[in-house]
Every structure is written in C-alpha cells, then in structure tokens.
Amino acid sequence: MRAVLLALLVLATPAAAxxxxxxxxPDMAPATRALEASLPKHEMETxxxxxxxxxxxxxxxxxxxxxxxxxxxxxxxxxxxxKSGAPKIDFAVKHIAPDLVAVTATLGIQCGQDTxxxxxxxxxxxxxxxxxxYKTIVGAWDMFDYAVAxxxxxxxxxxxxxxxxxxxxxxxxxxxxxxxRPDRAAPIFSAEDPIWWGGDDLGRMTVGAGDFTLRFHAQxxxxxRHNREWVRHFTVSxxxxxxxxxxxxxxxDFVEEWIQSDWKIAAPWTASxxxxxxxxxxxxFHDKPYGEFGKVARxxxxxxxxxxxxxxxxxxxxxxxxxxxxxxxxxxxxTPRC
Numbered sequence: 180m181r182a183v184l185l186a187l188l189v190l191a192t193p194a195a196a197x198x199x200x201x202x203x204x205p206d207m208a209p210a211t212r213a214l215e216a217s218l219p220k221h222e223m224e225t226x227x228x229x230x231x232x233x234x235x236x237x238x239x240x241x242x243x244x245x246x247x248x249x250x251x252x253x254x255x256x257x258x259x260x261x262k263s264g265a266p267k268i269d270f271a272v273k274h275i276a277p278d279l280v281a282v283t284a285t286l287g288i289q290c291g292q293d294t295x296x297x298x299x300x301x302x303x304x305x306x307x308x309x310x311x312x313y314k315t316i317v318g319a320w321d322m323f324d325y326a327v328a329x330x331x332x333x334x335x336x337x338x339x340x341x342x343x344x345x346x347x348x349x350x351x352x353x354x355x356x357x358x359x360r361p362d363r364a365a366p367i368f369s370a371e372d373p374i375w376w377g378g379d380d381l382g383r384m385t386v387g388a389g390d391f392t393l394r395f396h397a398q399x400x401x402x403x404r405h406n407r408e409w410v411r412h413f414t415v416s417x418x419x420x421x422x423x424x425x426x427x428x429x430x431x432d433f434v435e436e437w438i439q440s441d442w443k444i445a446a447p448w449t450a451s452x453x454x455x456x457x458x459x460x461x462x463x464f465h466d467k468p469y470g471e472f473g474k475v476a477r478x479x480x481x482x483x484x485x486x487x488x489x490x491x492x493x494x495x496x497x498x499x500x501x502x503x504x505x506x507x508x509x510x511x512x513x514t515p516r517c
Contacts, residue, residue: 225315225346227313239286243309251302270282270285282297283323288316291345292320296309306362308357317345317346321343322381324341326339328391331388337358337367339384340357351377356384381395390413392412394408396409400438400468402471431472434498453509470489470492471487472487482517484498485497498511499512
C-alpha cells in the first residue's frame with residue numbers, strides 16, 4: 180500500500196478536549212504501528228495478508244470513532260475539525276439537510292483507495308457503510324460515490340453507494356452498488372456489474388424519492404464495438420428494490436442486454452408467445468455473448484428487427500423488438516420477418 184497509508188491514523192487531538200465523546204487518541208497509536216508493520220514490501224502487490232486485513236479493520240474502527248467524536252464537538256466547522264486532527268486522510272463533508280450530515284473518509288491503498296461513509300442526524304450516526312475485510316485489493320471501495328434520496332411522502336429515505344473495484348493494471352473492472360436504509364447494519368439491496376472506466380466514466384447516479392438509476396460503460400457483444408452504455412434503473416418501495424424500465428438506451432442496446440443478462444432477468448422482457456425454444460437460444464448465446472450486428476429493419480410503427488450473427492455461427496438470428504422505453508422481445512427467428 181502507498182506510503183500515504185502510514186499516516187492515516189490521528190496523532191493530534193481528534194477534536195477539542197471538551198468534546199462530548201471520549202478522547203480516543205490512546206487507541207490510535209497501536210493501530211498505526213500495526214498498520215505500518217503490515218504494509219506490503221513490493222509495488223503492484225494486490226494480495227492483502229491476514230495481518231494487513233486486521234490492521235485495516237482496526238484502523239477503520241478507530242477512524243469511525245474519530246469521526247463520531249469530532250461530530251460531537253462544535254468547536255469549529257466539521258470539515259475543518261476533521262482535517263485538523265487527521266490531515267493525511269481525505270475527508271469530505273456534505274450537509275444533506277439541516278439535520279442530516281454525510282462524512283466520507285478515504286484511505287490510500289495499493290493501486291487505489293478505500294472509502295467509508297457515515298451519515299449523522301442531529302449528531303447521531305444513523306447510517307454507516309464500508310467495505311468488508313478483503314483478501315485482495317479488489318474488495319476495497321475505490322472511486323466511491325453516493326447519493327441520498329429525498330424523503331418520500333411518509334418521510335422515509337434511502338442512500339445509494341457506488342464503488343469500482345481497484346486494480347493495478349486494467350481499466351476493466353467491476354462496479355458495485357447498494358441501497359441502504361438508515362439504522363440498518365446491512366444494505367437492503369446490492370449488485371455488481373462489469374465496467375470499463377478507460378473513458379474516465381466511473382458511473383453516474385441519479386436518485387429520486389422512490390427510484391435510482393446508474394449508468395456506466397461496459398463491454399458490447401458486437402466485435403466491432405468496444406463498449407456501450409449500460410443502464411440500471413430500480414424502484415424502491417419499503418425494503419423492496421426492483422429493476423424496472425428503462426433497461427437500455429435503445430432497442431439495439433436492449434438486444435445486447437437481453438443476451439448478456441441471466442435468463443431470470445431476461446425472461447420478463449420476453450413475449451410469452453415465443454415458447455420454450457427462445458430460452459435455449461438465450462442460453463447458448465448468453466454462454467458466449469459475442470457476435471456482429473448486421474441489417475436493421477423497421478417492422479411497422481412500433482417494432483424493429485436486428486440481425487445478429489453469433490461468433491462462430493453459420494447463420495444469423497433476427498431479433499424483433501417492440502417499444503420505445505419499456506422494450507420487449509416479441510420475436511426471434513432464423514430468417515428475417517420484416
């Protein structure tokens with residue numbers, strides 16, 4: 180891990196001596212020494228040893244306590260108070276509402292960063308999110324982002340976190356995202372997808388009172404197309420999070436999404452009139468999702484046909500897609516129908 184991690188824990192007063200929380204400085208030095216002793220000795224090291232995992236976990240625990248202790252002290256603005264006690268940690272403070280404050284603390288690790296999030300209502304921590312212990316740096320929460328939904332009509336709200344798995348030598352990675360309710364120890368929903376961030380697109384989130392959308396770039400099945408924008412839209416009702424339209428930006432992208440998605444996801448997007456054979460076609464193409472798009476034809480006002488030739492196949496498949504936002508596969512054939 181980079182040398183910046185050597186100075187992550189606080190050696191100065193975490194806040195003023197008259198803070199309501201106990202003075203946590205005595206706990207910091209042992210965690211700092213354990214962390215220093217656990218640092219890898221080689222560059223580009225991606226494994227995280229048990230000793231290092233323990234040191235990182237201890238450091239995060241102390242850091243969480245430090246943030247809470249500083250929150251209890253109103254001697255100065257929170258962002259200045261945090262930085263004055265721990266200048267080597269990257270803190271960010273955001274006032275979500277008059278009584279709701281979000282704090283992120285970012286730690287430098289090998290080939291990336293790891294971020295934790297705490298939300299406080301009237302000085303009390305009501306939501307905390309951080310990575311679980313990890314055996315390789317992939318488990319860290321790098322390129323972290325979050326958003327807090329506005330309260331709905333009953334006053335309920337949720338937060339969404341997004342992170343990209345760090346690595347030392349590739350811009351192909353995984354984007355992981357989760358929805359959280361306050362006063363819960365675990366997210367109410369979490370998922371992950373591949374991502375290509377070589378175009379500096381780390382994923383973009385929009386959050387409403389009852390839904391959220393994540394957009395990012397990842398691989399295309401088309402041999403001549405490096406990547407496409409993937410769309411993940413979810414509705415949130417209580418603790419239930421369900422993926423809903425839009426599933427893709429266009430009918431063409433919907434064909435790719437249908438092929439790349441697991442059958443349990445793609446099945447509701449498929450007309451029941453197509454029969455059981457369509458599942459076998461999906462399974463075969465999904466197993467090796469590579470091919471080339473060919474002719475595109477309009478079939479009336481609400482349907483478009485796409486010719487796709489799977490890699491290594493003798494012939495083409497013709498996908499008939501209906502809709503303009505809530506797309507549906509209404510036809511699949513070996514010959515054109517439009």
